[in-house]
Amino acid sequence: MKLVDEFRDVELARSLVVDIRQRATRRWVLMEVCGGQTHSLLRNGIDAALADVVELIHGPGCPVCVTPAEDIDLACQLAQRPEVILTSFGDMLRVPGNAGSLLDAKTRGADVRMVYSPLDAVALAQREPHRQIIFFAVGFETTAPTTALAVLQADRLELENFSMIVSHVRVLPAMTLLMRAPDNRVQGFLAAGHVCTVTGFAAYDDFVREFHVPVAVTGFEPLDLLVGIRECVTQLEARIASVANCYGRSVQRAGNADAQQLIDRAYQITDGPWRGFGNIARGVLRLRPELKRFDATQRFEATESLPCLTNDCPASEVLSGRIKPRECRHFGTTCTPATPLGAPMVSSEGACAAYHRYAGQTERHGLAGPS
Amino acid sequence: MCLAVPGKVIRWLDRDPLFARAEIEFEGVRRACHMACVPDTEVGEFVIVHAGVAISRVDAAEAQHILEELRHLSDAYEESPP
Numbered sequence: 001m002k003l004v005d006e007f008r009d010v011e012l013a014r015s016l017v018v019d020i021r022q023r024a025t026r027r028w029v030l031m032e033v034c035g036g037q038t039h040s041l042l043r044n045g046i047d048a049a050l051a052d053v054v055e056l057i058h059g060p061g062c063p064v065c066v067t068p069a070e071d072i073d074l075a076c077q078l079a080q081r082p083e084v085i086l087t088s089f090g091d092m093l094r095v096p097g098n099a100g101s102l103l104d105a106k107t108r109g110a111d112v113r114m115v116y117s118p119l120d121a122v123a124l125a126q127r128e129p130h131r132q133i134i135f136f137a138v139g140f141e142t143t144a145p146t147t148a149l150a151v152l153q154a155d156r157l158e159l160e161n162f163s164m165i166v167s168h169v170r171v172l173p174a175m176t177l178l179m180r181a182p183d184n185r186v187q188g189f190l191a192a193g194h195v196c197t198v199t200g201f202a203a204y205d206d207f208v209r210e211f212h213v214p215v216a217v218t219g220f221e222p223l224d225l226l227v228g229i230r231e232c233v234t235q236l237e238a239r240i241a242s243v244a245n246c247y248g249r250s251v252q253r254a255g256n257a258d259a260q261q262l263i264d265r266a267y268q269i270t271d272g273p274w275r276g277f278g279n280i281a282r283g284v285l286r287l288r289p290e291l292k293r294f295d296a297t298q299r300f301e302a303t304e305s306l307p308c309l310t311n312d313c314p315a316s317e318v319l320s321g322r323i324k325p326r327e328c329r330h331f332g333t334t335c336t337p338a339t340p341l342g343a344p345m346v347s348s349e350g351a352c353a354a355y356h357r358y359a360g361q362t363e364r365h366g367l368a369g370p371s
Numbered sequence: 372m373c374l375a376v377p378g379k380v381i382r383w384l385d386r387d388p389l390f391a392r393a394e395i396e397f398e399g400v401r402r403a404c405h406m407a408c409v410p411d412t413e414v415g416e417f418v419i420v421h422a423g424v425a426i427s428r429v430d431a432a433e434a435q436h437i438l439e440e441l442r443h444l445s446d447a448y449e450e451s452p453p
Contacts, residue, residue, distance in 0.1 A: 001398050003377040003417060003429060006438055015445040018453055036373050061373070089422070117423025119405055139422075142373040146424040149389070149407050156389055194373040197419065197427045220374075223441060249434040250419050250427045259408040259426055 003249070007221035008044075016226035017049050020233055024053035028236050029185050030229060031178070031321055033171060034140075034192035035062035035349030036220050042358035044222040046229075054229060057185065057321035058351040060174050061192055063139045064091045065319055065343040065350050066274040071167045072097030075136045078165070078300050079110035085128065087121040088136035090114040095343045102136075118150035125154065125162040134296045137164045142194040144168050144285055145259035148266035151287070151294050163296040168267065168285035169274055171195050172203055177280055178320060179211045186321065188232035190218040190225065193247040198263075200255025204243045212241045219247040266291060275343065276316030313342030318351055325355040332356060375421035377429055378404070380414050395420060 032038055038058045041047050047056050060066055076097060079086035086102065093102040093114055106112040111131075115121050121135040137147035147164065154162040171192055178184060191204065196217045204215045214235035218228030228246040235241060245251055263285070272284030287295050313330065317323045325331050325344070335341040337353055344350035378395035384403055385392045391406035395418065405424040412418055418425035 001377070002379075003431075003434060006434070009441075012438075012441045012445050015448050016441065018448055019444060022453055034373055063373075117405075119423055140373060142375065142421055142426065145408055145426065146405075146422040149405060149424060153389060192373060194375050194419075194421060194426065197375075223437075227437065227441075248437065249430045256408055256427055258410060262407065 004221060007219070007223040009223065013044070013222045013226055016223065016230060017046075020050060020226065020230045021053055023230065023237055024233050025237060027053055027055060028187050028233055029055045029057060030188045030190060030232050031057045031059045031186040032190040032218070032225070033059040033061045033175065034195070034220075035065070035347070035351065035354075036194075037061070037190060037192070037218065037225060038351050039349060039354045039358075040220050040222065041225055042354045044225075046222060046225055050229065054233065058318070058324075058354075059189075059321060060178070060274070060277070060319045061140070061171065062319070062344065062347050062349045062351070063143070063169060064089075064095045064347045065315065066169055066174075066276060067092070067095065067138045067167050067343075068273045068275050069097040070273075071136075071165060072101070073099055074297065075102055075134070075165055076100060076105040076110070078134055078296060079105045079112050080108070081132070081300065083130075083132045084134055084300075085111045085113060085124065085131050086134050086136065087113050087115045087124065089138070091347050091349065092136055092138050094346045096340075096346065101346075118147045119153065122150050122153050122157070122159070122162060125159050126157065129161060131161060132299075133162050135162070135164045137166045137168060139168060140171050140192065140195050141168075141198045141263070142192070144267065145198060145256075145262045148262040151266050151291055152262065154294060155291065163294045163299045164287070165296045166267070166285065166287050169272075169280075170269065170283055170285065172199075172207065173280050173283040174274065174277065176207065176210075177277065177283075179207075179213070181320070183322065186213065188214040188236055189216070190228045190232065191215050191243075193217060193219040193224065193251060196245075196247070196251045196255065198256050198259045200253050201243050201245060201251065202253055202255075208241050208243055214241045215243045217243070217245045217247050217251050219250065276319045315342040315344050318344050325352040328352070373421065375419045375426060377417045377419050378402075380412055380416050380418060382414060386410075393425075395425070
């Protein structure tokens with residue numbers, strides 16, 4: 001695929017590995033923010049190839065993993081109503097709340113459907129005027145414009161049978177929370193490239209000033225990730241900290257103004273909960289008051305509280321980078337993708353799923369380990 | 372979740388600001404995508420698509436620039452291995 005294959009060139013990747021190893025005089029601790037980056041790092045063996053000069057801590061950037069269990073419970077409950085078709089992204093359907101997942105609700109007879117795009121849910125509402133279509137809107141700022149567009153289209157079309165459960169989260173407040181933790185070890189960040197495509201990276205200037213850590217806006221292909229790592233290592237070795245754009249083919253400093261405008265028209269920033277993190281100041285997006293008629297929590301009354309299933313999955317420790325998936329006593333034994341105990345093993349972008357899938361492979365993408 | 376892929380704009384289908392759509396080609400497969408976030412894109416340009424919505428226009432010159440830099444790096448290591 002053009003603009004993808006070029007950034008997977010193994011020879012160029014090997015040169016970058018050599019370059020990074022030459023620049024590093026010690027082992028640095030970096031966090032990649034996005035779950036898509038975690039999977040690409042592991043799939044391509046970048047973590048192993050640089051293991052003696054860079055420790056990669058996996059960040060909270062798996063949106064379905066940080067979606068509050070209560071929101072999933074609400075979605076499951078509303079899905080049981082006979083008039084409702086509950087729609088969401090495929091990843092969201094598998095993640096358990098306190099009382100099972102949306103797929104579990106589907107097996108109990110609920111009409112739960114996976115959609116590729118929030119706009120598909122709007123089209124479904126047009127096709128099925130006698131059903132109530134609820135879209136479960138999750139994701140970071142990358143996804144927020146797409147769900148904003150859906151609700152704004154529904155508003156323009158005057159759809160009475162479309163609503164959303166909005167559970168969007170914002171990346172930068174979570175990074176700030178991690179840096180303020182007393183046991184923080186992160187020395188540099190690979191910022192999430194597609195979040196920054198929407199938001200830009202000017203907002204990271206204050207972050208860098210406050211915490212004096214390098215931030216490299218980074219893409220998802222092997223060369224993108226290696227360039228981002230090289231930038232962080234270079235800055236750390238020079239004892240400087242700034243924001244660097246290492247994903248310039250997609251990201252502009254000011255971001256995408258049209259996408260930001262869509263978000264602003266549909267949502268407002270509020271304090272709100274992240275699963276595993278608790279309440280985060282300015283950490284979530286919620287519908288603006290003028291669009292509240294599209295809020296499923298207002299349109300439908302939740303009827304009963306669901307029984308709470310508990311287990312000792314340490315998801316919050318994994319999501320905040322405090323432990324690696326392999327350090328969990330359940331990993332690969334009582335917790336596998338087939339029998340997951342928590343969201344990071346369920347989601348295709350969860351760190352535990354990435355470790356389970358790739359970490360046992362010795363030769364990944366031809367990147368040799370330390371020689 | 373934040374997965375997004377580049378595709379080439381083949382033709383515009385709708386220029387309404389809210390309902391803008393274009394036909395985008397991904398490795399030979401064509402699909403209608405929403406273009407409200409990239410209203411000024413021209414046919415032949417590449418956009419990055421997430422969840423059926425184009426979220427950016429690809430800066431092709433920047434892509435070539437970084438690849439050139441990396442090829443120089445690779446050549447330099449080939450000529451004089453570290």
